[in-house]
Amino acid sequence: MIGIKVVLLDLDGTLLRGRTAISGAARALEQMRGFGIKIFFLTNASTHTRKSTVKKLKAAGLFARESEVFCSSYMIADYIATKYPGRKVFCISEAGMQDELLDKGVQVVRDEHADIVAVGLDRKFTYEKLATAFKAIRRGALFIASNEDMMFPVEGGFLPGAGAIVAAMKKCTGKKPIVLGKPNRYGVELLLRENKLKKEETLIVGDVIETDVLTGKNAGIRSVLVLTGVAKKEDLKKLKMRERPDFVLESVAGLPGLLSKL
Numbered sequence: 001m002i003g004i005k006v007v008l009l010d011l012d013g014t015l016l017r018g019r020t021a022i023s024g025a026a027r028a029l030e031q032m033r034g035f036g037i038k039i040f041f042l043t044n045a046s047t048h049t050r051k052s053t054v055k056k057l058k059a060a061g062l063f064a065r066e067s068e069v070f071c072s073s074y075m076i077a078d079y080i081a082t083k084y085p086g087r088k089v090f091c092i093s094e095a096g097m098q099d100e101l102l103d104k105g106v107q108v109v110r111d112e113h114a115d116i117v118a119v120g121l122d123r124k125f126t127y128e129k130l131a132t133a134f135k136a137i138r139r140g141a142l143f144i145a146s147n148e149d150m151m152f153p154v155e156g157g158f159l160p161g162a163g164a165i166v167a168a169m170k171k172c173t174g175k176k177p178i179v180l181g182k183p184n185r186y187g188v189e190l191l192l193r194e195n196k197l198k199k200e201e202t203l204i205v206g207d208v209i210e211t212d213v214l215t216g217k218n219a220g221i222r223s224v225l226v227l228t229g230v231a232k233k234e235d236l237k238k239l240k241m242r243e244r245p246d247f248v249l250e251s252v253a254g255l256p257g258l259l260s261k262l
């Protein structure tokens, strides 16, 4: 008996594919809530705020509370506001990250006179934005990234992830960012601390080995890999010991059944 009381769910490829819920996801969430399990949504996505993530989930038929959402935009804003108060930030991102920064009272600037460069997914990424961030980092700005994801699943396929933009930044500056999203255990520790919850009772669920499963390893919590997103069954054979999830499910729909057996 493991006794899981807390489940950390990834969004893209686990509960959602683009704007559409994965089949059985709504029922799985309801069942787990019915078991009295605490649910959190831990996502590397940076284009939404906590508030707009709740709306996005609701539009797909999935219920969430704002306090349950830990998106990388929120984590970056919380990190900067706590650790670097009063510093100016230049963002390569969409509205989500900027709104979370402004909500925490962080000053967002549009030129290279920034103390911190924060990078996430930006579907309007340009050479001009790259050049501004490059100049800021050459002036000594701190480089923070939401995640280094290669790609993310959408309806009918995949799109390039924030990692492609972070790679461009790394190449021209020669610097490595502080990556706050998964596989960093930062988000897990933040949410467990804020909610006074225990690692031993927590399970992380996601579709990517390099982020979701490794977050479990890095944070010392158990992990479930679902096969509805990036990772495929064939990938499982190639895994090294430290990349192996504790459990593999075809989809999140099987999660309540797994939890009832643990």
Ligand SMILES: [Mg+2]
Binding pocket: 010, 011, 012, 013, 014, 206, 207, 208, 229
């Ligand atoms: Mg995912």
